[in-house]
Amino acid sequence: MATSESVSVRVRDVHLSFGSNRVLRGVDLDVPRGATACVIGPSGSGKSTLLRTVNRLIEPDRGDVLLDGRSVRGDDPDALRQRVGMVFQQFNLFPHLSVLRNVTLxxxxxxxxxxxxxxxxxxxxLELVGLAAKADARPAQLSGGQQQRVAIARALALQPQVMLFDEATSALDPELVKGVLxxxxxxxxxxxxMIVVTHEMxxxxxxxxxxxxMDRGVVxxxxxxxxIFESAxxxxxxxxLSQVL
Ligand SMILES: Nc1ncnc2c1ncn2[C@@H]1O[C@H](COP(=O)(O)OP(=O)(O)OP(=O)(O)O)[C@@H](O)[C@H]1O
Ligand SMILES: [Mg+2]
Incomplete structure (x- = not known):
């Protein structure tokens, strides 16, 4: 059992409903410092919603998320989102700004x-993600894989302690998936x-x-x-697993 000091992200009994839809029904998840947790599960099971509670894009109805032992509820949401970077399926780059400006902003x-x-x-x-040469390009002039690498660079530039990835490769053409992974x-x-929601088994x-x-709002x-893969x-x-492998 990990001690509380070695656990970077601790999700404790998190509940969340949208109206009568109980989307998270007591989620627990520990991610030790430096570890990568992959979250898998069927569509609608609450994976994205779970990630969103970690950086407080959404507030749980009950339960808590602790970062380095401290509740995220005590944090200013903007400061928290600097410490917890998030990368989405749809890149979310500003189309009217150059690659460089997207990161400097x-x-x-x-x-x-x-x-x-x-x-x-x-x-x-940008150099670290292999895109130094694209600094002056607009996002639309880049491939999906390159755009996603810009989004990752933008998150990393803020020096986060934790990175969340929500199906970061799902919108990419198959040949571009590899580079991002x-x-x-x-x-x-x-x-x-890292907490990585993924369909890439x-x-x-x-x-x-x-x-x-995750299934129906619980881990x-x-x-x-x-x-997990050999003796679930x-x-x-x-x-x-028999359906996705
Ligand atoms: N902002 C919202 N308002 C109302 N319902 C929502 C909202 N966000 C998610 N839901 C509902 O919560 C449930 C879980 O959604 P969520 O996006 O977390 O699933 P998911 O596991 O990420 O699925 P997928 O694999 O398809 O991305 C779904 O029933 C969805 O319709
Ligand atoms: Mg999702």
Missing amino acids: ALRRVRRLGEDEAVAVARAQ ALMADLSAQGMT GFAREVADTVAF LEAGEPAR EHPRLRRF
């Missing part, structure tokens, strides 16, 4: 860097704490320290990838 607004420093940090971060695997190997098996299976089963206990998880 967050640096100036959130980290309050001056123009020169923001540009320097943004260029360095490789970048995410690198980030995981470098010790970033190969990625979950290779990269995750923990795989959590039904969680464990090391080898155990819960029939519902076995059925899910």
Whole structure:
């Protein structure tokens, strides 16, 4: 059992309803510092909603999310979203701004860097995701995979403690998926704490320290990838895996 000091993200008995729709019904999830947790499960099981409670895009009705042992409820939401970066399926880049501006905007607004420093940090971060040459392009001039790497660079530039990925490769053409997954695997190997909602079972098996299976608003089963993929206990998880593998 991990001690509270070594756990970076601790989701505790989180409940959330939209009207009469009980979307999260007591979710528990621990992600140790530096670990990668992959969240898998059927559509509508609450995976995206769970991620959104971690950076307070949405407030749980009950339960809590702790970052380094402290409730996120005590945090200013803007400050929290700097510490918890999020990458979405649909990139969410500003189409009218260059790649460079997309990254410097967050640096100036959130980290309050001056123009020169923001540009320097943004260029360095774009270099790290292999897109230094695209700094002056508009998002529409990039492939989906390149746009997603910009979105990842933008989140990383804020120096988050935790990164959340919500089906970051689902909108990409198959040949572009690999590059983005490789970048995410690198980030995981470098010790970033990550929660990754994904349908990429190969990625979950290779990269995750923990795989959590969500079904109807709860984590039904969680464990090391080898155990989850080879000897899942819960029939519902076995059925899910037989459909996706
Ligand atoms: N803002 C919202 N208002 C009302 N209902 C919502 C809202 N967001 C999500 N829901 C509902 O919550 C449930 C869970 O949605 P969620 O997006 O978390 O599922 P998911 O596991 O991410 O599914 P998918 O794999 O399709 O992305 C669904 O029934 C959805 O319709
Ligand atoms: Mg989702």
